[in-house]
Amino acid sequence: MRLFFPPFALVAAGLLPFIPERNVVSLVGDGWTVSNNALNVSVPASLPSQVHLDLFANQVIGDPYYGLNDFNLRWVAWSNWTYTSLPIAGLSSNVSSTWLLFNGLDTFTSISFCGHHVASTNNQFRQYWFDVSTITTSCDETERILSINFGSAPNIANAIASEPGQETWPSGVQQVFEFPNRCFIRKEQSDFGWDWGPAFAPAGPCIVDIYRQGQLNNLPPAQDVPWVGNASLDYFGQLPAGSILQYTLKDMQNITVASGAMSRVNQTNATVTGQTTIAARLVDLWWPNQLGNQTLYYITIDLVSASNTSLTCVTKRIGFRTIVLNESPIAQDQLAQGIAPGNNCHFEINGHEFYAKGSNFIPPDAFWPRVAVERMNQLFDSVVDGNQNMLRVWASGAYSPDFIYDLADEKGILLWSEFEFGDALYPIDPAFLDNVREEAEYNVRRVNHHPSLALWAGGNELENLELILVNQSAPDQLPRYMAEYETLFLNTLLPVVFGNSKSISYAPSSTSNGWLSLNFSNAKPMVERYYNLTPGSVYGETDFYNYEPSVLYNDSAYPIGRFSNEFGYHSMPSLQSWQSQISAKDLSFNSTTVMLRDHHPPAGLLNTSNTANASIGQAQMTEAVQLWYPIFQADLYVSEIEFYRRGSGLPNRQLGSLYWQLEDIWVAPAWAGIEYDGRWEVLHYAAKDIYEHVIIAPYYNVTTGNLSVWVTSDLWQPATGTVTFAWYDWSGKHLINTFITTILQGYNLTNAVLYMAVEAVSSLPNDNAFRTFRHENFFHPTALQVAQLVNPGLNLTYSPTTQNFTVSATSGVAAWVWLDYPAGAVLNFDSNAFWLLPNETRQVSYTLKSDTTNGGWINGVTVQSLWNQTLPL
Ligand SMILES: *[C@@H]1O[C@H](CO)[C@@H](O)[C@H](O)[C@H]1NC(C)=O
Ligand SMILES: *[C@@H]1O[C@H](CO)[C@@H](O)[C@H](O)[C@H]1NC(C)=O
Ligand SMILES: *[C@@H]1O[C@H](CO)[C@@H](O)[C@H](O)[C@H]1NC(C)=O
Numbered sequence: 001m002r003l004f005f006p007p008f009a010l011v012a013a014g015l016l017p018f019i020p021e022r023n024v025v026s027l028v029g030d031g032w033t034v035s036n037n038a039l040n041v042s043v044p045a046s047l048p049s050q051v052h053l054d055l056f057a058n059q060v061i062g063d064p065y066y067g068l069n070d071f072n073l074r075w076v077a078w079s080n081w082t083y084t085s086l087p088i089a090g091l092s093s094n095v096s097s098t099w100l101l102f103n104g105l106d107t108f109t110s111i112s113f114c115g116h117h118v119a120s121t122n123n124q125f126r127q128y129w130f131d132v133s134t135i136t137t138s139c140d141e142t143e144r145i146l147s148i149n150f151g152s153a154p155n156i157a158n159a160i161a162s163e164p165g166q167e168t169w170p171s172g173v174q175q176v177f178e179f180p181n182r183c184f185i186r187k188e189q190s191d192f193g194w195d196w197g198p199a200f201a202p203a204g205p206c207i208v209d210i211y212r213q214g215q216l217n218n219l220p221p222a223q224d225v226p227w228v229g230n231a232s233l234d235y236f237g238q239l240p241a242g243s244i245l246q247y248t249l250k251d252m253q254n255i256t257v258a259s260g261a262m263s264r265v266n267q268t269n270a271t272v273t274g275q276t277t278i279a280a281r282l283v284d285l286w287w288p289n290q291l292g293n294q295t296l297y298y299i300t301i302d303l304v305s306a307s308n309t310s311l312t313c314v315t316k317r318i319g320f321r322t323i324v325l326n327e328s329p330i331a332q333d334q335l336a337q338g339i340a341p342g343n344n345c346h347f348e349i350n351g352h353e354f355y356a357k358g359s360n361f362i363p364p365d366a367f368w369p370r371v372a373v374e375r376m377n378q379l380f381d382s383v384v385d386g387n388q389n390m391l392r393v394w395a396s397g398a399y400s401p402d403f404i405y406d407l408a409d410e411k412g413i414l415l416w417s418e419f420e421f422g423d424a425l426y427p428i429d430p431a432f433l434d435n436v437r438e439e440a441e442y443n444v445r446r447v448n449h450h451p452s453l454a455l456w457a458g459g460n461e462l463e464n465l466e467l468i469l470v471n472q473s474a475p476d477q478l479p480r481y482m483a484e485y486e487t488l489f490l491n492t493l494l495p496v497v498f499g500n501s502k503s504i505s506y507a508p509s510s511t512s513n514g515w516l517s518l519n520f521s522n523a524k525p526m527v528e529r530y531y532n533l534t535p536g537s538v539y540g541e542t543d544f545y546n547y548e549p550s551v552l553y554n555d556s557a558y559p560i561g562r563f564s565n566e567f568g569y570h571s572m573p574s575l576q577s578w579q580s581q582i583s584a585k586d587l588s589f590n591s592t593t594v595m596l597r598d599h600h601p602p603a604g605l606l607n608t609s610n611t612a613n614a615s616i617g618q619a620q621m622t623e624a625v626q627l628w629y630p631i632f633q634a635d636l637y638v639s640e641i642e643f644y645r646r647g648s649g650l651p652n653r654q655l656g657s658l659y660w661q662l663e664d665i666w667v668a669p670a671w672a673g674i675e676y677d678g679r680w681e682v683l684h685y686a687a688k689d690i691y692e693h694v695i696i697a698p699y700y701n702v703t704t705g706n707l708s709v710w711v712t713s714d715l716w717q718p719a720t721g722t723v724t725f726a727w728y729d730w731s732g733k734h735l736i737n738t739f740i741t742t743i744l745q746g747y748n749l750t751n752a753v754l755y756m757a758v759e760a761v762s763s764l765p766n767d768n769a770f771r772t773f774r775h776e777n778f779f780h781p782t783a784l785q786v787a788q789l790v791n792p793g794l795n796l797t798y799s800p801t802t803q804n805f806t807v808s809a810t811s812g813v814a815a816w817v818w819l820d821y822p823a824g825a826v827l828n829f830d831s832n833a834f835w836l837l838p839n840e841t842r843q844v845s846y847t848l849k850s851d852t853t854n855g856g857w858i859n860g861v862t863v864q865s866l867w868n869q870t871l872p873l
């Protein structure tokens with residue numbers, strides 16, 4: 001993070017629920033002051049917030065995202081900041097106890113109330129509650145002032161790192177961006193900077209588990225047995241004798257589907273757990289986007305006393321689905337189908353294998369208080385519109401708040417969720433592990449009821465990167481660091497997941513070769529495979545980056561695995577977006593400001609006198625464009641997704657591609673397909689197209705010069721149909737009608753382009769209706785950078801009646817036709833970055849997401865193609 005370590009997000013504070021005479025006073029809102037005496041700063045503040053946002057709102061600092069402010073404002077992160085409330089009114093004096101509850105204090109705080117020290121905290125990802133009953137009763141209403149001192153996270157991280165006897169790692173293992181020592185503290189790891197984002201370092205349960213009878217984590221359950229609903233409530237104090245748990249299940253129309261007493265399966269001094277079975281026929285299943293309906297229910301759990309009064313009651317919105325990351329060994333019947341030996345690595349929803357299509361979700365803002373529901377709603381609409389069904393919620397950001405899971409539940413977006421560890425190894429002293437255990441318990445229990453939760457993974461790039469770096473740097477120390485890795489990821493995090501839930505799978509590392517054995521009768525149920533590989537067998541996930549631009553179209557360069565969870569190449573955001581965060585004089589490809597906002601590749605601490613790294617990233621983009629053309633990024637992703645999807649029908653039985661990355665955290669060179677304000681880049685349109693159910697795609701073997709064309713479908717029913725091929729030259733002359741290799745040998749194809757299209761009939765999963773699926777694609781033997789393109793004679797019109805744009809090519813083949821629109825609106829076209837054949841006309845509709853131009857943006861729409869002519873409307 002650029003050093004805005006704004007110390008924190010105080011998301012909510014109030015009295016603790018789950019005690020009978022509760023009276024909740026919210027501390028969210030205005031009436032706060034943020035101050036630093038040494039710096040002589042004291043300004044009004046509002047919760048939830050972060051220091052940078054309050055300082056910006058009061059004009060103490062400029063926009064943290066503007067220009068080079070992520071360097072210039074680092075002093076904020078190196079300082080302590082104190083948030084002070086007005087006297088808290090409304091605390092009833094006739095309650096037996098008063099508690100302070102915090103959901104998200106980022107990160108190091110010292111809390112005082114009525115002038116008394118209450119507690120200190122050190123983990124952004126935990127929920128904290130403190131009993132302040134004694135303080136409250138001995139304190140006058142006017143003295144009930146809450147004060148929270150946020151320590152400087154980078155200072156504290158450095159201090160912890162330099163404690164005597166502190167853990168160290170071999171050189172090159174810990175990935176460092178803008179601030180060092182992030183691994184020692186439990187704070188959003190990307191607050192310390194990442195290759196796509198700035199560094200600002202902001203400072204700041206009841207579980208319901210729905211699973212199939214007999215289900216165990218990580219294993220496919222039977223689908224023809226009843227559901228089990230398990231609920232466990234935390235409570236304080238003495239549970240009245242004879243109290244029982246009751247449940248009511250309602251559908252979204254509030255019609256009761258089932259209700260009754262739950263059987264008490266367990267009770268400790270702090271938790272009571274009840275269970276019930278629910279007949280399968282009573283409920284409809286929840287399915288991800290494109291695979292069926294997102295049917296949801298409400299379940300209410302009531303803790304009822306012997307005299308039949310409700311002690312506490314909690315309602316969660318749930319869905320009935322099973323989701324498993326199946327990493328079991330390839331079975332005999334799979335071998336008989338031609339699947340290569342090794343292990344599976346795919347998801348199964350309600351017992352069905354499916355192709356996971358999606359991308360990686362990073363924190364949408366360096367300042368979480370700015371992440372509003374409306375903005376996330378818009379972003380997730382773009383995920384659905386982009387034909388995606390899964391997002392990997394990348395480790396090293398923050399655990400997503402419930403409203404993000406709620407939106408995902410409604411829209412059918414599966415969230416592969418991760419604990420916040422990545423690209424580093426972590427300490428394993430008992431205090432650190434206890435802190436992590438509390439953090440994991442809280443978050444696992446908090447989100448388990450969401451049907452969109454697809455997986456818990458321990459962290460990012462651990463087995464495929466960190467342990468390998470140890471082996472390179474200090475091979476003799478590998479056993480020690482592997483043992484430490486297991487202490488955290490297999491002996492600490494796994495028991496939290498398996499202990500709280502039966503419905504969700506766990507994988508210690510995102511990108512791994514999966515488990516070698518899984519046996520629930522062992523104290524340590526999971527043994528990792530690590531690098532224990534047999535040639536000819538295929539195992540887990542792939543994570544692939546190669547910044548040598550010649551990899552494009554070279555299928556031999558792409559990895560063969562069961563599931564691709566990361567791949568990509570960076571590119572520039574639009575001029576419209578750049579203009580919102582840098583000044584006009586800096587608007588050139590390699591200006592100092594642009595270069596310093598390019599944080600790729602990560603190599604050592606980035607600061608204003610170290611532009612060496614940034615220039616590598618800028619050079620890679622330049623080389624790619626010089627070798628190919630400006631659409632390089634999108635075309636590379638298309639080429640990889642085609643390759644991975646074709647693998648679904650090959651022995652590696654590849655069943656997922658999640659590209660890096662869905663969206664931007666600010667405006668800078670990065671991998672995103674959606675810009676900071678919601679604008680789609682070419683990549684998101686191109687991904688939408690290649691994530692259609694049925695696709696046709698060319699595969700060119702650069703060694704032999706042979707071209708093959710494959711049709712791939714991710715539907716569950718067979719698809720039948722026809723394909724069409726036609727060769728053109730760039731002027732649009734039709735070279736040959738049918739694709740007959742022998743005839744083609746007579747042609748010089750250097751300046752030819754092959755049109756291919758498929759039209760197939762099949763049906764969507766969970767839908768019996770037949771429908772037609774169409775897809776088209778183009779192949780050009782020569783890089784478009786050197787192809788002799790001709791003016792395609794584009795024509796653009798808009799009809800206010802149909803509210804559609806019409807684009808046509810009148811005099812040639814138009815490659816990568818691009819409709820652009822001015823700043824001030826955010827929208828997406830239903831298709832863009834497409835090709836047009838001569839005399840082809842396409843209607844383009846749009847979805848408007850926000851508009852400050854009062855419709856004026858329509859007059860600013862332009863069209864261009866790679867031939868490089870921009871035409872106004
Ligand atoms: C800064 O905050 C830390 C953590 O709360 C605390 O230990 C330290 O004393 C504070 N320093 C000042 C000058 O307030
Ligand atoms: C269901 O009940 C809740 C709570 O009483 C209410 O907010 C909601 O509007 C109701 N929904 C319908 C569809 O009636
Ligand atoms: C009851 O809960 C305790 C504490 O979480 C746990 O150790 C024990 O295994 C549980 N018993 C059952 C039967 O689930």
Ligand SMILES: *[C@@H]1O[C@H](CO)[C@@H](O)[C@H](O)[C@H]1NC(C)=O
Nearest residue numbers: 235236237238268269270271
């Ligand atoms: C519950 O019991 C455990 C072990 O006996 C103890 O450590 C813990 O403090 C108790 N919790 C409460 C809330 O009383």
Ligand SMILES: *[C@@H]1O[C@H](CO)[C@@H](O)[C@H](O)[C@H]1NC(C)=O
Nearest residue numbers: 284285292293294295766767
């Ligand atoms: C999905 O929902 C639609 C609209 O409510 C309904 O017509 C259809 O039958 C549902 N499909 C399934 C498989 O439940």
Ligand SMILES: *[C@@H]1O[C@H](CO)[C@@H](O)[C@H](O)[C@H]1NC(C)=O
Nearest residue numbers: 554555556557701702703704
């Ligand atoms: C290209 O063809 C060569 C020679 O037949 C073959 O060895 C290679 O595997 C092919 N490459 C791809 C990616 O199919």
Ligand SMILES: *[C@@H]1O[C@H](CO)[C@@H](O)[C@H](O)[C@H]1NC(C)=O
Nearest residue numbers: 589590615616618619620622
């Ligand atoms: C930008 O700078 C890099 C690094 O010096 C250089 O390799 C690249 O060619 C430059 N790109 C442009 C478009 O000037």
Ligand SMILES: *[C@@H]1O[C@H](CO)[C@@H](O)[C@H](O)[C@H]1NC(C)=O
Nearest residue numbers: 747748749750751752782788
């Ligand atoms: C094909 O045409 C291109 C450009 O017109 C030319 O450079 C190349 O030599 C030709 N190839 C053959 C085999 O004639």
Ligand SMILES: *[C@@H]1O[C@H](CO)[C@@H](O)[C@H](O)[C@H]1NC(C)=O
Nearest residue numbers: 793794795796797806808810
């Ligand atoms: C562009 O399209 C419009 C509407 O289809 C048509 O009237 C006009 O003649 C076209 N212009 C050119 C230059 O082809």
Ligand SMILES: *[C@@H]1O[C@H](CO)[C@@H](O)[C@H](O)[C@H]1NC(C)=O
Nearest residue numbers: 802803804830842843844845
């Ligand atoms: C507008 O364009 C969309 C997308 O091509 C198309 O489905 C729709 O039929 C068009 N509307 C009209 C009225 O032509």
